[in-house]
Amino acid sequence: MIEVSELTVRFGGVTSLDGMSVRFEAGTCGLIGPNGAGKTTFFNVLSGFVRPAEGHVRAFDEDLLSMAHFRRARWGLRRTFQTEQAIESLSVYDNVALVHEHSKLGRANRRGEVLDAIEFVGLRDVAYVKVGTLGVGSRRLVEVARAVVGKPRLVLLDEPAAGLPDAETAHLGELIRRIPEHSEALTILVDHDMSLVSSCCPVTAVLDFGKMIASGPTADVLRNEQVVRAYLGAEEFQ
Amino acid sequence: MSTAELQSATPLATPPSAPRRVERADLVRTMVIAVLLVFVLIGLPQMLSVYYIDSMTQVAIYSVVALGLGVLVGRVGLISLGQAAVLAIGAWVAARLLFATSLPYEVVLLASGVITMVLGTLVGLPALRMRGLYLALITLMLAGAITVALASLNFPNGGHGFSGYNGTFVHIPSLRRPGIATTDPAYFRYSVIVAALMFLLVLAHVRTRPGRAWAAIRQSEPAALAAGINTTLYKLWAFALASFITGVAGGVLAGAVRYLYSIDFQTQDSITLLAVVLMGGAYSIWGAIVAGLLLQLLPAILNNAGVSPDWLIILFGIGVLQVLTTAPRGIVDQLPRDISRLGRRLGGLTRRSAASHGEAP
Ligand SMILES: Nc1ncnc2c1ncn2[C@@H]1O[C@H](COP(=O)(O)OP(=O)(O)O)[C@@H](O)[C@H]1O
Numbered sequence: 294m295i296e297v298s299e300l301t302v303r304f305g306g307v308t309s310l311d312g313m314s315v316r317f318e319a320g321t322c323g324l325i326g327p328n329g330a331g332k333t334t335f336f337n338v339l340s341g342f343v344r345p346a347e348g349h350v351r352a353f354d355e356d357l358l359s360m361a362h363f364r365r366a367r368w369g370l371r372r373t374f375q376t377e378q379a380i381e382s383l384s385v386y387d388n389v390a391l392v393h394e395h396s397k398l399g400r401a402n403r404r405g406e407v408l409d410a411i412e413f414v415g416l417r418d419v420a421y422v423k424v425g426t427l428g429v430g431s432r433r434l435v436e437v438a439r440a441v442v443g444k445p446r447l448v449l450l451d452e453p454a455a456g457l458p459d460a461e462t463a464h465l466g467e468l469i470r471r472i473p474e475h476s477e478a479l480t481i482l483v484d485h486d487m488s489l490v491s492s493c494c495p496v497t498a499v500l501d502f503g504k505m506i507a508s509g510p511t512a513d514v515l516r517n518e519q520v521v522r523a524y525l526g527a528e529e530f531q
Numbered sequence: 532m533s534t535a536e537l538q539s540a541t542p543l544a545t546p547p548s549a550p551r552r553v554e555r556a557d558l559v560r561t562m563v564i565a566v567l568l569v570f571v572l573i574g575l576p577q578m579l580s581v582y583y584i585d586s587m588t589q590v591a592i593y594s595v596v597a598l599g600l601g602v603l604v605g606r607v608g609l610i611s612l613g614q615a616a617v618l619a620i621g622a623w624v625a626a627r628l629l630f631a632t633s634l635p636y637e638v639v640l641l642a643s644g645v646i647t648m649v650l651g652t653l654v655g656l657p658a659l660r661m662r663g664l665y666l667a668l669i670t671l672m673l674a675g676a677i678t679v680a681l682a683s684l685n686f687p688n689g690g691h692g693f694s695g696y697n698g699t700f701v702h703i704p705s706l707r708r709p710g711i712a713t714t715d716p717a718y719f720r721y722s723v724i725v726a727a728l729m730f731l732l733v734l735a736h737v738r739t740r741p742g743r744a745w746a747a748i749r750q751s752e753p754a755a756l757a758a759g760i761n762t763t764l765y766k767l768w769a770f771a772l773a774s775f776i777t778g779v780a781g782g783v784l785a786g787a788v789r790y791l792y793s794i795d796f797q798t799q800d801s802i803t804l805l806a807v808v809l810m811g812g813a814y815s816i817w818g819a820i821v822a823g824l825l826l827q828l829l830p831a832i833l834n835n836a837g838v839s840p841d842w843l844i845i846l847f848g849i850g851v852l853q854v855l856t857t858a859p860r861g862i863v864d865q866l867p868r869d870i871s872r873l874g875r876r877l878g879g880l881t882r883r884s885a886a887s888h889g890e891a892p
Pocket residue numbers: 304307308309326327328329330331332333334335
């Protein structure tokens with residue numbers, strides 16, 4: 294369970310998060326909103342890359358924001374990036390092992406647990422291939438494997454399906470739906486693909502201009518008038 | 532469903548048995564290196580004049596310095612223009628210890644490595660806050676400061692006090708060498724063995740946990756942090772490793788030249804060093820050896836031919852330009868590719884001429 298209260302982030306004159314408050318209980322939760330709504334900024338606050346001006350985040354009854362950024366992975370926070378960040382000069386195995394060896398988990402079961410995560414995303418056949426030689430779809434899967442290896446508590450996926458063809462998006466959706474049973478982590482999915490969000494997330498929250506404008510069962514949220522208007526408004530601007 | 536599609540879409544699909552094959556390739560590589568090392572240790576000194584043996588000793592020393600810079604630039608993505616000054620610190624510390632104590636040479640090398648590691652890591656402290664051009668500039672300024680300080684302090688020549696320098700000496704004692712390596716060929720072998728140990732030390736780093744962490748930091752610091760890597764610690768670790776091996780190299784340099792103050796340590800040497808490291812190939816262990824050859828053997832050959840080695844700065848300039856524009860992985864990566872391309876082209880020519888001969892009758 295993660296509880297966000299009155300989170301405010303300002304970059305100079307821009308207020309990216311404006312008193313954001315929300316609770317994510319368990320399982321896979323959606324977080325949607327038009328471009329520039331503050332979704333990535335929210336993830337950056339959780340990761341410790343951005344320091345909020347105000348607000349608190351309690352995650353599994355701990356004060357997340359008081360932890361040093363690199364210690365949050367050890368605590369159990371994992372994420373993927375909007376622009377994919379798999380390490381090109383390392384093999385798939387080393388990319389995943391990198392996360393494992395900086396987590397709380399011992400080295401005794403490392404090999405098995407790393408290969409298990411690679412198996413989970415379906416990259417077992419290319420486990421020892423350099424990531425730099427893989428295509429975009431596979432690289433995104435490497436990021437997912439890094440997010441689920443070991444025992445994560447909180448997994449943040451930032452537009453994992455952006456730029457993927459439909460078949461690969463379907464495969465990714467299947468993986469995301471299996472994350473809770475695989476690792477029992479609370480997962481937050483940010484994506485613009487509404488069918489992916491609907492199929493993966495029983496509940497969804499909506500950000501617009503840094504404020505939460507709706508949250509609840511995904512189907513209800515997507516019918517919510519304010520949400521529809523926020524998206525239509527965004528489309529009018531585009 | 533799409534799992535299969537994804538996998539067939541990925542090029543170079545390798546079966547899961549890959550590590551076994553990698554191990555076999557490693558074994559072959561290790562054997563080639565062992566044979567090469569034996570040749571360098573036994574064959575080479577017999578083939579070369581003392582002049583070239585001395586310059587090959589310098590090659591061994593500067594390969595280690597280049598390797599240290601290669602770790603920073605190639606592995607972690609930190610540009611340092613202070614490594615020649617770090618080498619000077621290592622040489623100074625070793626010279627002071629050699630005059631002041633009768634410790635075995637190996638202990639002196641270790642001590643100058645450790646002391647240089649501490650000082651060199653201080654040079655690396657700015658790296659925690661900046662990268663790229665600013666880091667290069669600040670390390671260059673620090674190197675300048677160190678060079679000026681060492682020049683006014685003078686290199687130890689057997690005098691007393693902290694600096695160990697006595698300007699009134701008429702008879703200046705030379706620095707001692709290890710008992711087992713007093714002659715030039717023996718000292719060359721000694722230098723090669725020390726260099727090989729430093730290469731092994733670096734290899735043990737880049738192949739394991741710190742190497743993976745450095746690769747992550749080089750590509751993306753946010754990704755490294757998100758993976759739980761303490762980027763501050765690992766950057767300092769890289770500076771510590773580079774400074775340690777450069778300090779040891781400085782200790783070997785002291786015994787190689789024997790009168791340290793007779794060589795100039797100039798701030799600009801760090802810039803030349805970066806240039807040859809980029810030319811040789813900053814991402815590869817072999818690149819460091821190529822860099823050492825460029826930096827020390829090439830000038831010796833030119834000198835021998837009566838050409839001023841000053842011209843090399845122009846060659847290095849062109850070399851860096853070429854590396855930055857067409858071959859970012861350096862000579863080590865490009866030469867084999869050029870050779871195989873040449874081979875293919877020659878093969879094509881002979882085939883074509885064979886074909887035209889075939890048509891003639
Ligand atoms: N590092 C930053 N510096 C300045 N402005 C930023 C920074 N990061 C985000 N912003 C601004 O914050 C707002 C929210 O951005 P972001 O969180 O990336 O939106 P989303 O991910 O929902 O598309 C945007 O107006 C963006 O320009």
